[in-house]
Amino acid sequence: MSDAPDYGPWEPVIGLEVHAQMLTESKLFCGCSAKFGAEPNAHTCPVCMGMPGVLPVLNRRAVEFATRTALATGCEIPRIARWARKNYFYPDLPKGYQISMYDEPLAVAGGVEVETPEGTRRVRLTRIHMEEDAGKNVHDAHDDHSLVDLNRAGVPLMEIVSEPDIRSAAEAADYLRSLRAILQYLAVCDGNMEEGSMRCDANVSIRRRGTTELGTRTEIKNMNSFRSVERAIDVEIRRQIEVVEGGGRIVQETRLWDADRGQTFPMRSKEAAHDYRYFPDPDLLPLVSDPAWVEEVRRGLPELPAARRDRFVRDHGIPPYDAAVLTARRDVADYFEAALAAHPNPKSISNWIMGDILRLVRERKLDDALVITEWPVAPAALAKLVALIDDGTISGKIAKTVFEEMVAGGGDPASIVEKKGLRQVTDTGAIEAAVDAVIAASPDKVAEYRSGKDKLFGFFVGQVMKATGGKANPQAVNDLLRSKLAG
Amino acid sequence: MSTKNPTDWTIAEARKSLEAGETSALDLARAFLDRAASVEPAVHALLERTTDRALSDARAADARRAKGERGPLLGIPVVLKDIFATRGIPTTCGSRILEGFVPPYDADAVERLSRAGAVLVGKSNLDEFAMGSSTENSAFGPTANPWDTGRVAGGSSGGSAAAVAAGECLASLGTDTGGSIRLPASYCGVCGMKPTYGRVSRYGVIAYASSLDQVGPFARTVADLADVLGVIAGHDPRDSTSVPAPVPDYAAALDGRVAGLRIGVPREYFVPGMAPEVEAAVREAIERLRSLGATIVEVGLPHTKYAVATYYLVAPAEASSNLARYDGVRFGLRKAAADANLLDMYRETRDAGFGAEVKRRILLGTYALSAGYYDAFYLKAQKARTLIRDDFAKAFAECDVLATPVAPTVAFGLGEKTEDPLAMYLSDVLTISVNLAGLPALALPCGFDGAGLPIGLQLIAPAFREEAALRVGDAFQRATDWHERRPPAPGAAKGGAR
Structure with a gap:
């Protein structure tokens, strides 16, 4: 949809990780509402607040939604998917770990058809997995302390990871649009990037055109619209080209997009350097796919x-x-x-x-x-x-x-x-009467027209339409006026 | 009926008296509350005596009985390990970090006890977050052994075991992750059972190691255990690992018959360093079972030697993650200086809130799960766990129930092993494999040593065959009287624990 920018001898290599909030009624592991926009902490219970002794119970509907997405993108559904804990401390993460999937995801090896100016391209998907969302920290309400809103904690997410098949910033945006249309067709996600129900991180690297080796990549975060994604990736590609052409080397790091300044900035390494200590969540059973159920979901795809x-x-x-x-x-x-x-x-x-x-x-x-x-x-x-x-x-x-x-x-x-009496007048007699009346009422204009001022024709049409309340058949009016004025 | 003091009764005796109208639940509650008041200074089995709750529970139970209701635990005084969430009652898990925490929910097992009409007398002491073998890791001081208050009650459910032994309740609940029910049952001379993993819901039980934790009862007799297990067992949709299998009538399974049963004795369970009196008592108990008609077969559990090492990778790994939620943000203790940032708050809260053993296990587990170490530690431990499980499957092809000692020694002295974590860990060498394999196992008294300290017999059954172990244990108790002994009135004998 956009023109491919010219990156000279450099070819960008881009992969996207999309987090899509699922439109289930309730959260992934408890019965709390998953709806957006309630009073802070109104949609919470001991389970999504991570209180001691409580346990997660899987929302079957979320599995169905993710499976629909997987099938609609041509993914394979492995027999077993396993829940894993991703461990890190943050106030918006009540349990101190996020329940996610790690080395055994829900779905693998799919693809999305993307419309580009050069035609349709297939961007391959590496995997789709399910996980729970975190809450939100609110920092601006008070000077000396922050608040935590856990309404979003436990809302079901799909993470949809593409292969590094995307070759331009515009194509990244096109991919996102195609993916969003699929999610919306499936009614599994509303795809609202501004409200954060669809979020996107990009892995970006460059290499010389014609080569196949992958360059060192950076991960770009904090892109809150399709426009941001396109701009941020383009800016990052140009930054990498500048670094490499200036004799420098790309550092593998996470960078944050600053939309106001139109630049990406490295995240502090302390925030980026996590060892998440993934391990299988002992509170949940592995998801064992039932081929008959998967077929049923497939048959229900729109x-x-x-x-x-x-x-x-x-x-x-x-x-x-x-x-x-x-x-x-x-x-x-x-x-x-x-x-x-x-x-x-x-x-x-x-x-x-x-x-x-x-x-x-x-x-x-x-x-x-x-x-x-x-x-x-x-x-x-x-x-x-x-x-x-x-x-x-x-x-x-x-x-x-x-x-x-x-x-x-x-x-x-x-x-x-x-x-309203708006029926079109096609009765030639009635129109003719109106035409005659208009001609009779404006002898000067008729004379001017006849002396060659053709532009006045529109004036006569307007007068006739006015007289008939706009209901006269325009073609009949034209024909009659022409013949009578010629007379 | 009985001339005994009600606090020396079994559940069966109390029920008979209640049903005969000779006593009321309120009478019982008062008797047990009085008993608790007199022995607590010496034993410290309880972190909280729930007096008001006990009296209102008892009145409710009497009212239900008056309307014609009957039930195995209706009006029976019970104690809960303070690891069970109790709505409206402080729940500490033996830790400072849960200071001020009052759960807005009941654990599933607590709900089931309430529905059955049990009377809550108190919440019992434990090793902090169930991490320990002596109840000395409680942030609120240790529990003393009612048989000798200079000795430990065992752990981590030491308070629940001691409360039954000291007559503060007729039954109690504990949790068993590596022996935490069976070891204190053995040390305190009472019966305790760790059911099959998945048999009793873990909902509302504060997690230590989720793949190993299991809820189970303490009582004076195996028959009493069967009554309590029948109430607390069953599927709970709030715990995804709870198994939707029917619960047999455990009490009905106690027919006193062991004739024709094959009882396996694993040769690896008579370890070097085992106290001779312990080995002698256990072997004598096995002989008794033979004389009752059982066939005794020797079996092998060759991977037993890896059990402790395996456990100390799996359990701390899970604990390091389970205990991440104690961060000072939403409940419990928060320590933060006025100018503290987020990291400071985490550090200060967790440093002040957790005891040494909990910190040790969080470190161990964090290390075992770290990038670059996961395969060598956590993954390898999971493989060893599979081998240990397979050992039991093979053994149960040759026998119906396994009989072993619960622990290599009787209760040790308070403070004897607190400076040596490894020695402490080895107290669980004979109980840990059962948790790794997810099996049910029963501990019951089978003798006393020369100093008058109880010795425990362990009966291990195949998964979801609790009734097999219960039947053997009950038959043993019909033929012996070890379970009828009561400790001397604690406090009257030796001095307090502290």
């Missing part, structure tokens, strides 16, 4: 964005760009198909959705991150409106008025047309 886009182009004959816009979100694509089922005019319905409908959704913020919660008009009503245009009942221009009525007061487009 059509994914890439397949749906291709099908829209193929079956509905709409341009690839339109198909891409309509299928970027599952609910939009569903809306399109629902309208289409009521009135088969794909191009016109697509135009209405991409124009007026999505504009209103944006302006009125009718969506949360995952779904459009309130549509301006129902798909069947939009279909009826388009049908009224197609059968000549109203003009396209009048249709905009009818649409606004539908949005404002609801109701059936046909009744709005009747009630």
